[in-house]
Amino acid sequence: MSVRVLLPNAFQKHTNGEREIQSSAANLPALITEIETAFPALKTHLRDESGQVRKFINFYVNEEDIRFLGNDKYAFRDGDEVLVIPSIAGGCAPCETRFAQEQRQEPNCGTCACCSYCGQEECICGS
């Protein structure tokens, strides 16, 4: 079984310019592992500090968002085309931490890039 995987320009810095790979992965988690094995430099960029794949990286199978197909449970079929598009929607683990802090009315943790307004590691805008 073979799946064609199209990578975005934003990945190319970490893939020696490769824009496309063929994969025999059975599902999304296996595909991500395969991409990371093929391009070790990409691994630290694909995952956040807690090891989770960054939520703002989107995967599509034959024009459909993989989240509509069962996400990790979707079994790739021979001939599927998988498209990776970064940054259409998403968030990040440090920011979730921030939300939890806000719920408890604690100040900005100051240790992560979690300010949605100024984007600074140590928030400069006080939002």
Place this chain on the structure above:
Amino acid sequence: MAAAYELQCRECGKRYENAPLSICDECFSPLEVVVDLDEARRTVTRATIAAGPTSMWRYQALLPVPDDATPQTPAGWTPLLKAPRLAQRIGARNLWIKNDAVCLPTLSFKDRVVSVALENARRFGFDTVGCSSTGNLANAVAAQAARLGFKTYILVPADLEPAKILNTQVYGATLVRIDGNYDHVNRLCSQIADRYSWGFVNVNLRPYYAEGSKTVGFEIAEQLGWRLPDNVVVPMAGGALITKIRKAFKELIALGLVEEKPVRFFGAQATGCSPIATAVKTGADHIEPQRPSTIARSLAIGNPADGVYATRAIRESGGWAEDVSDVEIVSAIQELAETEGIFTETAGGVTTAVTARLYAHGRILPDELTVTCITGNGLKTTDVLQGAYEQHAAIRPRLGDFEEYLAEQKEEQELEVGGAYVG
């Protein structure tokens, strides 16, 4: 002269020199423009702004455009109107409407963002520009690109309202209808922008484009006499507008142009496409994409690019989000037209209906100064009002016929109110 500005990753904070780039190559998060407010503080005052043109370009010093930019279109500086009659209908006492239904040149707030994007397209040397669009953006890009002499490719969902298609093609743009919804179109544009050296206003020029939305916030503050409102109600599609109005208020505070005060932000969506409102209501920290199904096609983005940031802006401000049905949207279009003389498109129906609900549920109190943002013009979505009004048979041009007509009208009215007529 524009203050210094550059790009910065919204998540990891990495800085980038100005370029047609929207994604961080370290963490693949979106980039946004940061303006050097220290520099702006030295040059921007209420007086310098007031001396500028009666368009959004009076805030040019706070927008990411080249110093030598001489904008070609008078977008922005739309009316901020007190809305007493609508207020009375929905239980408000201090309600204002920011009316971008009359934004020039193409009658939606998208004229603002496109102005900024195309100034940057020119700076970066593109000869071809484009966008993925639910309609209003298509109109704005087509018109302004024509004036600036760009070649234009515009991709839209095939089922777009006929008026929005016509209002794009008339400017000579190449319109590509895609068999899919906006999210399919948007994804294709991401691929095209990776392959072709074109300036896509909402893909590789997105950080610059989105800054244009700040001018809605700047204008609200200036038109209120350099003060901030208590609440703002904003329609949400991709979610950028609500975050940028908030950013505008923060910049005005940082520049000392308005007094600091808390402003609550309220988001409005159609129930048939409500990924951001759902996240706000459920307390989720991420956006679950939806398959859109609503007549509010200009808001029908199931996977909103700025959804997470919109959710945060609403939460951090102490606001809320609501969504309304298609039936409520049409009623609200009619209500706004009947009470305030403003004919808005479906997105404005969404905002108006949500505003009414926020008062009804006590989330906004009657005396609070509240601004509701109308972002598009009803002439573009007249199809949703098909069949809403009966057309009487024509009468002869005789006074007797007219008086007969009036008598019939009175009878019908009496029947409609079921005997409650007391006139």
